[in-house]
Amino acid sequence: MASVKNNYQFEDLLDKHQLKKTAPRLRVLSMMYSKNTATSQPDLESVMNDIDRVTLYRILNVFEEKGIIHKVFDLNGTANYAVCHSDCGANHHHDEHLHFNCTGCKNVYCLNELTLPAITLPAGFRAEDFTLYASGLCPRCDKKNPARA
Amino acid sequence: MASVKNNYQFEDLLDKHQLKKTAPRLRVLSMMYSKNTATSQPDLESVMNDIDRVTLYRILNVFEEKGIIHKVFDLNGTANYAVCHSDCGANHHHDEHLHFNCTGCKNVYCLNELTLPAITLPAGFRAEDFTLYASGLCPRCDKKNPARA
DNA sequence: TAGTAAATGCAACAATATTTCATTTGTAAA
DNA sequence: TTTACAAATGAAATATTGTTGCATTTACTA
Ligand SMILES: [Mn+2]
Ligand SMILES: [Mn+2]
Ligand SMILES: [Zn+2]
Ligand SMILES: [Zn+2]
Numbered sequence: 216m217a218s219v220k221n222n223y224q225f226e227d228l229l230d231k232h233q234l235k236k237t238a239p240r241l242r243v244l245s246m247m248y249s250k251n252t253a254t255s256q257p258d259l260e261s262v263m264n265d266i267d268r269v270t271l272y273r274i275l276n277v278f279e280e281k282g283i284i285h286k287v288f289d290l291n292g293t294a295n296y297a298v299c300h301s302d303c304g305a306n307h308h309h310d311e312h313l314h315f316n317c318t319g320c321k322n323v324y325c326l327n328e329l330t331l332p333a334i335t336l337p338a339g340f341r342a343e344d345f346t347l348y349a350s351g352l353c354p355r356c357d358k359k360n361p362a363r364a
Numbered sequence: 365m366a367s368v369k370n371n372y373q374f375e376d377l378l379d380k381h382q383l384k385k386t387a388p389r390l391r392v393l394s395m396m397y398s399k400n401t402a403t404s405q406p407d408l409e410s411v412m413n414d415i416d417r418v419t420l421y422r423i424l425n426v427f428e429e430k431g432i433i434h435k436v437f438d439l440n441g442t443a444n445y446a447v448c449h450s451d452c453g454a455n456h457h458h459d460e461h462l463h464f465n466c467t468g469c470k471n472v473y474c475l476n477e478l479t480l481p482a483i484t485l486p487a488g489f490r491a492e493d494f495t496l497y498a499s500g501l502c503p504r505c506d507k508k509n510p511a512r513a
Numbered sequence: 514t515a516g517t518a519a520a521t522g523c524a525a526c527a528a529t530a531t532t533t534c535a536t537t538t539g540t541a542a543a
Numbered sequence: 544t545t546t547a548c549a550a551a552t553g554a555a556a557t558a559t560t561g562t563t564g565c566a567t568t569t570a571c572t573a
Contacts, residue, residue: 235519235570256560267522272561274520292437294560315489326489332481334496339503340464340475346497347483354488384539384550405529416553421530423551441560443529 220248232281232305239266243274244283253287253297253314253323285310289323290350300327313347319356369397381430381454388415392423393432402436402444402463402472434459438472439499449476462496468505 220228225244229236242263247254256275263271275296278284282303284296301309311331315324336342352360369377374393375385383389391412396403405424412420424445427433431452433445450458460480464473485491501509 237520237570239521260560268560269523269562270521288437288441292441292443294441313483313485315485315491318492324489326486328486329483332483334462334478334481334498336462336464336498337475337477339506340473340498340500341506342464342498342500343467344499348495348497349483349485349489349491350493351489351491357488357490386539386551388552409529417529418531418554419552 220244228283232283234277234281239263239270240274240278242266243271243278247284247296247298251324253289253295253325255289255323256294256296259296281305282308287314287323287325287346289321290316290318295323297323297325300325308344311345313349315353316348316350317353317356318350319352319360322353324353369393377432381432383426383430388412388419389423391415392420392427396433396445396447400473402438402446402474404438404472405443405445408445430454431457436463436472436474436495438470439465439467444472446472446474449474457493460494462498464502465497465499466502466505467499468501468509471502473502 222241222245225241225248226236228244229240234240243259246259246262259271259275260268275284275286279286279296282299282305285299285303285308287295287297289295299308299310300312303309310325313326313329313331315326316322317324331345331347334342334345371390371394374390374397377393378385378389392408395408395411408420408424409417424433424435428435428445431448431454434448434452434457436444436446438444448457448459449461452458459474462475462478462480464475465471466473480494480496483491483494
């Protein structure tokens with residue numbers, strides 16, 4: 216999980232990226248940094264229902280451009296957003312980690328600690344980025360699963 | 365690529381899955397089996413523009429349920445559909461291959477020949493399925509790329 | 514404390530996907 | 544071959560997700 220931050224640190228973060236410190240932006244940062252999973256666009260929209268939908272989209276887009284968060288689609292094609300862990304910057308994302316999609320709680324986990332093994336592509340293909348997806352049960356849901364081995 | 369098939373083989377395929385042999389279904393099969401890349405929902409819709417949109421969605425859904433095709437989301441979150449290569453059946457997909465998203469031609473390639481290396485998940489996570497995504501340039505687009513190393 | 518660029522809010526629109534129901538069609542049985 | 548029925552399609556309405564244009568407000572600078 217991204218380390219929990221306080222409001223002053225969020226303001227510094229916005230400063231660092233030359234973004235104005237506004238209430239909607241601080242609330243989005245606060246919500247996303249307080250979780251250890253990605254947040255879906257529908258969830259964001261319902262929690263932030265007093266912020267205009269368009270504003271929310273613009274905040275998410277600018278945060279993604281700046282390298283503060285990254286977007287990941289879950290198994291249903293729904294957009295999810297998560298805090299960037301490492302050295303992501305404007306136009307320089309390095310989010311080559313595993314995204315675990317729990318079929319129980321539907322949460323998307325960014326497993327940053329897991330390094331991807333080297334992949335050899337068929338001749339001719341030149342890859343720039345990799346992302347590994349897995350689906351199954353997260354620790355919490357696996358414990359609750361009655362039919363487990 | 366899935367082996368090219370003729371119309372009689374498509375009819376047999378529908379028979380095998382207890383699906384009625386209708387013109388829209390045969391056209392979708394014919395289109396998808398003739399390509400070595402996935403087909404996006406917008407592409408399908410524009411090519412099959414005389415088939416009702418809802419019918420198209422229903423055909424794609426039932427083909428996916430039967431294990432004839434699988435759905436994959438590209439970098440933009442757009443749904444793409446590709447023929448299943450191996451032993452997929454109703455409720456039993458085994459499409460654990462690499463999906464290569466070309467940033468040039470935007471095509472999605474199913475690289476079935478590439479076997480995924482074993483992945484060890486953090487303790488507690490129980491994975492059922494894996495999918496690896498890569499983005500970059502496909503052989504065709506890489507050849508056309510002037511700025512290549 | 515102004516002045517200004519940035520950010521927000523709102524309305525309209527576009528694209529994707531689902532639900533409901535009437536009509537048509539493929540298939541199996543008579 | 545004809546009939547009967549379930550399956551499949553078509554059409555309209557609705558829902559969800561995302562974008563564009565423009566007026567208004569706000570945060571920061573000077
Ligand atoms: Mn992630
Ligand atoms: Mn595939
Ligand atoms: Zn879970
Ligand atoms: Zn290409």
